[in-house]
Amino acid sequence: xxxxxxxxxxxxxxxxxxxxxxxxxxxxxxxxxxxxxxxxxxxxxxxxxxxxxxxxxxxxxxxxxxxxxxxxxxxxxxxxxxxxxxxxxxxxxxxxxxxxxxxxxxxxxxxxxxxxxxxxxxxxxxxxxxxxxxxxxxxxxxxxxxxxxxxxxxxxxxxxxxxxxxxxxxxxxxxxxxxxxxxxxxxxxxxxxxxxxxxxxxxxxxxxxxxxxxxxxxxxxxxxxxxxxxxxxxxxxxxxxxxxxxxxxxxxxxxxxxxxxxxxxxxxxxxxxxxxxxxxxxxxxxxxxxxxxxxxxxxxxxxxxxxxxxxxxxxxxxxxxxxxxxxxxxxxxxxxxxxxxxxxxxxxxxxxxxxxxxxxxxxxxxxxxxxxxxxxxxxxxxxxxxxxxxxxxxxxxxxxxxxxxxxxxxxxxxxxxxxxxxxxxxxxxxxxxxxxxxxxxxxxxxxxxxxxxxxxxxxxxxxxxxxxxxxxxxxxxxxxxxxxxxxxxxxxxxxxxxxxxxxxxxxxxxxxxxxxxxxxxxxxxxxxxxxxxxxxxxxxxxxxxxxxxxxxxxxxxxxxxxxxxxxxxxxxxxxxxxxxxxxxxxxxxxxxxxxxxxxxxxxxxxxxxxxxxxxxxxxxxxxxxxxxxxxxxxxxxxxxxxxxxxxxxxxxxxxxxxxxxxxxxxxxxxxxxxxxxxxxxxxxxxxxxxxxx
Numbered sequence: 178x179x180x181x182x183x184x185x186x187x188x189x190x191x192x193x194x195x196x197x198x199x200x201x202x203x204x205x206x207x208x209x210x211x212x213x214x215x216x217x218x219x220x221x222x223x224x225x226x227x228x229x230x231x232x233x234x235x236x237x238x239x240x241x242x243x244x245x246x247x248x249x250x251x252x253x254x255x256x257x258x259x260x261x262x263x264x265x266x267x268x269x270x271x272x273x274x275x276x277x278x279x280x281x282x283x284x285x286x287x288x289x290x291x292x293x294x295x296x297x298x299x300x301x302x303x304x305x306x307x308x309x310x311x312x313x314x315x316x317x318x319x320x321x322x323x324x325x326x327x328x329x330x331x332x333x334x335x336x337x338x339x340x341x342x343x344x345x346x347x348x349x350x351x352x353x354x355x356x357x358x359x360x361x362x363x364x365x366x367x368x369x370x371x372x373x374x375x376x377x378x379x380x381x382x383x384x385x386x387x388x389x390x391x392x393x394x395x396x397x398x399x400x401x402x403x404x405x406x407x408x409x410x411x412x413x414x415x416x417x418x419x420x421x422x423x424x425x426x427x428x429x430x431x432x433x434x435x436x437x438x439x440x441x442x443x444x445x446x447x448x449x450x451x452x453x454x455x456x457x458x459x460x461x462x463x464x465x466x467x468x469x470x471x472x473x474x475x476x477x478x479x480x481x482x483x484x485x486x487x488x489x490x491x492x493x494x495x496x497x498x499x500x501x502x503x504x505x506x507x508x509x510x511x512x513x514x515x516x517x518x519x520x521x522x523x524x525x526x527x528x529x530x531x532x533x534x535x536x537x538x539x540x541x542x543x544x545x546x547x548x549x550x551x552x553x554x555x556x557x558x559x560x561x562x563x564x565x566x567x568x569x570x571x572x573x574x575x576x577x578x579x580x581x582x583x584x585x586x587x588x589x590x591x592x593x594x595x596x597x598x599x600x601x602x603x604x605x606x607x608x609x610x611x612x613x614x615x616x617x618x619x620x621x622x623x624x625x626x627x628x629x630x631x632x633x634x635x636x637x638x639x640x641x642x643x644x645x646x647x648x649x650x651x652x653x654x655x656x657x658x659x660x661x662x663x664x665x666x667x668x669x670x671x672x673x674x675x676x677x678x679x680x681x682x683x684x685x686x687x688x689x690x691x692x693x694x695x696x697x698x699x700x701x702x703x704x705x706x707x708x709x710x711x712x713x714x715x716x717x718x719x720x721x722x723x724x725x726x727x728x729x730x731x732x733x734x735x736x737x738x739x740x741x742x743x744x745x746x747x748x749x750x751x752x753x754x755x756x757x758x759x760x761x762x763x764x765x766x767x768x769x770x771x772x773x774x775x776x777x778x779x780x781x782x783x784x785x786x787x788x789x790x791x792x793x794x795x796x797x798x799x800x801x802x803x804x805x806x807x808x809x810x811x812x813x814x815x816x817x818x819x820x821x822x823x824x825x826x827x828x829x830x831x832x833x834x835x836x837x838x839x840x841x842x843x844x845x846x847x848x849x850x851x852x853x854x855x856x857x858x859x860x861x862x863x864x865x866x867x868x869x870x
Contacts, residue, residue: 205283205304208290211297213238213254238302245270245280254287254300263288268311280470281308316480319347323484328491331498333361336491337381340462344484346385348477349464351442354381356452356460356492358399363500366457366493370413376401377460384442385468391441393434402461403431411449412458417481419473420447422465439465446472450481452489459489459496505536505564512568514540521747521810522627523549525738526714528721529687536563537687537734538571542578545851545862547743547810548626550578553685553736554639554662557617569598570618570662581853584622584635585670588659591620592637592670595663618662621685625677627743632683635672637662639685640692643702647680651696651703679742682716687734694724702737713737747774747809753792755801760792763805767815774809777868783846784815787863790839791817798823800858812848813865820858 206219218233244250246269257264265286272280284307290298327339337354344352355377360366367375378399384390394400402409406428407418420426422445429436439447444465452460462485466473473481520543527539535557542550552574556566573594577587599616619638625631634642634654638661644652656673660666677683684702686692695702701719704711717737724733749770753759767788771781788805795803799819808814825840844850847863854860 205302207238207302207304208299209238209254209302210299211258213251213258213300216299244283245272250285253285254302257287257289257300258297261289261291268307281306282311283307312476315347316476319343320480320483322347324487327488328494331495333492333495333499334380336488336495337460338383340484340488341381341383344464345383346469348480349448350386350467350469351384351390351444351465352381353379353463353465354460355379355463357458360459360492360496361499363496363503366454366459366496369415369453369456369458371402371409371458373404373409374401375458380460386442391438393432393438406431406435407447407449408432408435408461408463411451412453412461415451415453415456415458417451417478417485418447418449419478420449421445421472422447443467448473448477448481450485452485452492454489454493459492462488501560505559505561508561508564508568512538512564512571520547520549522547522741522743523625523738524713524741525549525551525736526712526717527553527736528717528733529735530733535559535687536567538567539685539734539736540571540574541736541738542575543811544578544624545581545814545853545864546626546806546816546860547628547808547814548624549738551623551625551632551683551685551736551738552578552620553687553734554620555618555687555734558614562614566598566616566618570595570620574620574622579849579851581851583672584624584633585659585672587622588620588635588637588670591622592660592662599663616663620662623675623683623685625683625738625740627740628748630677630679630740632675632677633672634675635659635670637670638664640687640689642675643684643686643692643695644675644677645682645684645702647678649703651700653692653696677740679740681740683738683740685736691724691733691735695720699723713739743810749807751805753803753805755796755803757796759796759803760789763788763792763817766805767807770807771813776809776813780813780865780868784813784865787815787843787846787865788817790843791815791861791863794825794839794861795819795821798825812867814862815847815865816860816862818858818860822854822859824859825852825861 204219207215208217210216214237215234238250238254250269253264253267256262263286267285268282269285270280271283284305285302287300287302290301292298322343323340326343328336329339330336333356337356341352341354357366357371358376358378361378361380376399379394379396382392382396402412404410404413407420410416411418422439424440429439442465444467446466448464450462450464451458452462462481464473464481520541523541525541527541529537529539535555536559537553537555539554540550540552542552544550552571554567554570554574556563556570570591573591574587577590582590595616595618602614602616619636621634621636621639621642623632623634623642634656636656637659641653641656641658644654646652654673654675656675657671659670660668675683682702684695686695694700701716701723717735720735720737721733749766751763751766753763764785767785768781771784776784784807792803792805795817799821801820804818806814806816806818808816840850843863846865848866850861850863852859852861
């Protein structure tokens, strides 16, 4: 009897426990039969709160729980009945009456009920409201995706498009991103509040609607924000705005185009978030919900703030890069020659486009004796530092070229300068942009002489030139490769002499890939000789257009030159005897030739005096034989050669001296003068500007 009473008490306690659970448990409990109909249900559960149990008993699941995905829930429970495998933590959507039909998320767990004999009785099910948890998880996922995917490029437009793609459809049905137009160009963003006349550019738009989505303004449109509207208020005080959209809102009349787009899209909720950084206005993000139920709440507002902070920082980084790149490109553009020299015997053109991998330059420098120096070089790295290094190296090349140094000697001197620049970089303090950034540069320097048709080339870590001969054959001369500029390799530089018949084309490429492309079968360079009338600049453009898709057009450095015959009637040469009368003979010869060339009177008189002084110096300090050469090109060149290597020295004679003023007079009458050396001696030359006709 005692055991009977104990068993009865245990059953009574169990029933009391079940009654308490079904009556008061905040977790939804339900017992279903084998037809998935309700046998018992907790009316305190989240999906049936406020309903009577007698109204629910006998109703099928999932209808009794107002589940949205009815078929998925039914298949889930039938699977539990059939297999006996419990299901835990399956999230489903429902619209309980207590929440006025608003959609919420519930976690369902179910397991099969069966007797000890194995007879299946039904299914027990628990339901937990996890709406807040899942929405928080979704918001964190959106924020993680934005932090991972937005800002991967240093491009303002690409960053904004990445943001729109991450927010639609995960967080909004329509996303519009607008940025202050000046920010896209790299300028500093304006301070808050945003002045009314500041214009914003629509840079990104995305919608999850099928077909064409109505837009107030197309992407790329630039205009100021009309006000007062939630958009203008958000960029005025830098506080986000959530707005329930209705047709009767008074501010819609301030921007009819936006009002029409909102109406046509069916949007019911707006979240306008400013893109700001340190009190400045960068732009505005507008998010709309149309197909997604529910308005934006405070949690959504906080997520939008975090997303906007990250995006604003990415846009500002891209803006700073754009500004630095613009400054560097501007500096480099002013460093490079605006118009490459197209001289009498040489037509040249070049392309130098800075990129992230490096900056380059090209140059054509007129030298004495109708010769032309051809220069191309690269500096690793981008930005203003690389542009500044390009300017330094280019200046050094011009200075050494004016001294008429041989190509191999010029590169040796240039390498010494690069080594000094590399040492300066190594000594900069930590925190500076150049700290521990080695100087890596290359250069190729060639001198073309149209009178001998020879081009002497030396290179420092630079690809060898490509030559197209008049018969159409393409050649890459085996020019000795010297070490790169600024390297620790102190190997000497060597030069190669390349014969360039009239009508040849020589090209200097900035990297080995581009140089190899110049020699391929479809390279426009192969057609340059056949079409001798094609401008060299057009040839450079055609080479750039023909680059393979996988080859960056940015980092491209190219110098192309086509040789032409120098007019024979513009050169006059006279051998001079080693006699005191040589100066008079030279003056008479120069007078006759300049008269034939119709050189201006003042230039001709000065030239006679220059020739007389140069020949006199050669007689006194040089060695026979002597030769006078006159060249009429971009100016008038007078050259006197002798077989002595003694360098002339300009003196500033005192008032009591009877001599020593010859070279001083020459320097005053000429635009430039200098000395170049050869294995047979030296040549002293002067250049005079021609008088306008």
